[in-house]
Amino acid sequence: MKYYVYIAIERKEAILDPQGKAVGHALGTLGFSQINDTRIGKMVRLEVDAQNEESARAIGEDAAHKLLANAIMEEFSVIEVSESKQLHRKAEHA
Numbered sequence: 048m049k050y051y052v053y054i055a056i057e058r059k060e061a062i063l064d065p066q067g068k069a070v071g072h073a074l075g076t077l078g079f080s081q082i083n084d085t086r087i088g089k090m091v092r093l094e095v096d097a098q099n100e101e102s103a104r105a106i107g108e109d110a111a112h113k114l115l116a117n118a119i120m121e122e123f124s125v126i127e128v129s130e131s132k133q134l135h136r137k138a139e140h141a
Contacts, residue, residue, distance in 0.1 A: 057086050
């Protein structure tokens with residue numbers, strides 16, 4: 048069966064994030080004073096053939112661990128495994 052595995056990758060907290068700092072500063076100048084910190088990362092979507100969702104998740108985690116994320120500077124988490132290409136949102140905007 049085909050699954051889509053969504054993986055979020057971002058720098059570890061101890062690693063400086065100049066792009067995040069620049070975006071955070073820009074948000075502050077636009078009036079978003081309630082935003083305290085900004086980190087910039089990336090999201091990867093993998094199309095995986097697997098027997099079930101659990102197996103697809105394991106394949107995605109293995110790919111992230113071995114190649115997609117730099118273990119020295121980055122952390123990752125599988126944020127969703129789905130049979131749909133669309134990343135599911137928990138809340139819709141009105």
